[in-house]
Amino acid sequence: MPLLNYLEPGEAFPPSSEALSYPNGLLAAGGSLDSHTLLAAYRRGIFPWYEAPQPLLWWAPDPRSVLFVDELHISRSLRKTLRRGKFTLRVDHGFRDVMQACAAPRDAQLGTWIDPAMIDAYSALNAQGLAHSIEAWQDDALVGGLYGVCIGGVFFGESMFSLTDNASKVALVTLVWLLKRRGAVFIDCQIESEHLNSLGARNISRVDFENRLQQTIAMTPEQDTWTPPANCGELI
Secondary structure, eight states: OOOOEEEOTTOOOOOGGGSOTTTTTEEEEEOOOOHHHHHHHHHTTOEEOOOTTSOOEEEOOSSEEEEEGGGOOOOHHHHHHHHHTOSEEEESSSHHHHHHHHHSOOTTOOOOSOOHHHHHHHHHHHHTTSEEEEEEEETTEEEEEEEEEEETTEEEEEEEEESSTTHHHHHHHHHHHHHHHHTOOEEEEESOOHHHHTTTOEEEOHHHHHHHHHHHTTOOOSSOOOOOOSSGGGGO
């Protein structure tokens, strides 16, 4: 069994070919969550995930779940929700609030990997204009959303939540709408899920993912804006 790489703060990541097959994609432990390390990781297709009391763990799974912006599937029921315009769409209005909502325990889940250190780290990226939250509001209540990191033509999705039917799906449709206007190519969904597959995500090999990543992270946005439409109905 290969030994897991342990990183000192500031140390470079090993090649993804050294990631373990079980657990799938576990590449390294240690390092830090500073902005430089996080951005270096994302540019290599590596992301952090851990649960206390584990050390900081870094992953590059194979295969990789990806949603190409031109392959988004909007069901008939979701189209009806969008036409009703029941949500107000906002971007970066409550970034930390979105992360904290994503961190809330779900079902039988005992803990969360989105701890205060994670929230501080991604909030720092948000302050630099590199991490964003896409939010669905009803009246003055945040009822759904997602957050992630955007570099060039790729959005690295981290987590999403929903407190009412379809709220997170509306946030995802809004994200795709925004990414298309920026000329972006795909969303990194990291690990396959039925929820994301129903919206058009699919698996590609790690090699394919990394090749596509290198072609897209250097892209310059066609429109450098994160302003959502005034009404949900404009998304379709």
